[in-house]
């Protein structure tokens with residue numbers, strides 16, 4: 001088997017078949033609990049002197065297989081699957097920070113993450129501090145928000161929904177100089193297009209619901225990082241907060257990941273064509289896609305990504321009313337939140353995925369009322385463009 005080929009790892013990964021069953025595809029271990037050989041075995045596992053599975057909230061072979069696959073693809077040692085992307089984000093925050101601590105984040109985040117950092121964690125006296133828009137590359141601004149109680153830095157790149165590109169190496173250097181971890185939400189890129197840990201980040205989180213699953217049929221998340229931090233997150237968060245992934249979902253994610261490379265390549269090709277087409281359209285005022293030379297993050301994206309991804313944001317001339325008309329008139333594209341599915345999905349961040357921001361907070365994050373987000377699918381690109389064309393006209 002060729003070594004060091006990401007495409008091959010995506011398909012073959014870490015699965016070695018069972019010696020007696022010789023299955024091509026790993027079985028699903030649908031069991032809540034596991035038998036002990038005898039009382040000493042059970043006591044030994046609990047006491048840490050023996051190995052074995054105990055209970056699926058604490059560990060399960062199918063879920064572990066997904067963890068190993070994600071660690072391989074993100075080029076690190078450990079991973080822990082979670083019930084959702086939000087469970088993955090929350091597990092990191094609640095493991096790394098406690099009462100009186102804070103974290104410093106880029107200005108634009110998925111609405112759920114923003115609400116968690118800006119509202120919910122306040123109940124635990126944990127404070128989210130956010131960079132002003134377009135200043136995520138300003139080292140001085142980042143350092144200004146940090147203090148002795150800053151426990152981690154958190155970025156999304158490409159960011160949801162503005163497609164801002166954040167320089168991972170730069171943030172990693174700042175985090176390292178302060179002796180704290182950099183956490184990167186890699187949902188928009190997937191490990192096929194971007195591997196933040198190789199660029200200096202310490203922890204990666206995913207909404208696996210999106211490109212990893214790829215088929216819009218499951219919710220899940222993953223935290224990936226070095227062995228020690230993953231063990232901490234497992235024991236300090238997942239064991240007792242309990243938001244673990246089910247074995248059935250882990251199995252579906254393992255299946256979805258097999259086609260990640262081919263799907264991502266088609267998403268990238270289609271999105272590039274759609275973005276170029278939108279950019280020259282007389283009724284479109286702005287297009288945000290990192291693959292366009294006009295995008296302010298184009299050069300950084302070229303440096304840190306292997307492709308520009310399948311997500312586009314754009315504004316229609318005439319503002320939100322014109323934008324709504326486009327969303328109501330599409331026939332092939334589907335008006336729905338989420339992203340990374342085979343189908344092209346269209347939605348309005350200000351009133352949907354980012355409604356957790358107040359209007360002032362959205363302005364501060366650069367999320368305009370007229371912004372429309374498109375998750376470009378893997379259909380025939382001419383059909384996607386034809387549909388958008390009739391809707392925009």
Ligand SMILES: Cc1ncc(COP(=O)(O)O)c(C=O)c1O
Nearest residue numbers: 084085086110160187207209220
């Ligand atoms: C960038 C990003 N991170 C995290 C999440 C949360 O993931 P989930 O919906 O799987 O909880 C989302 C959801 O849209 C997202 O877009």
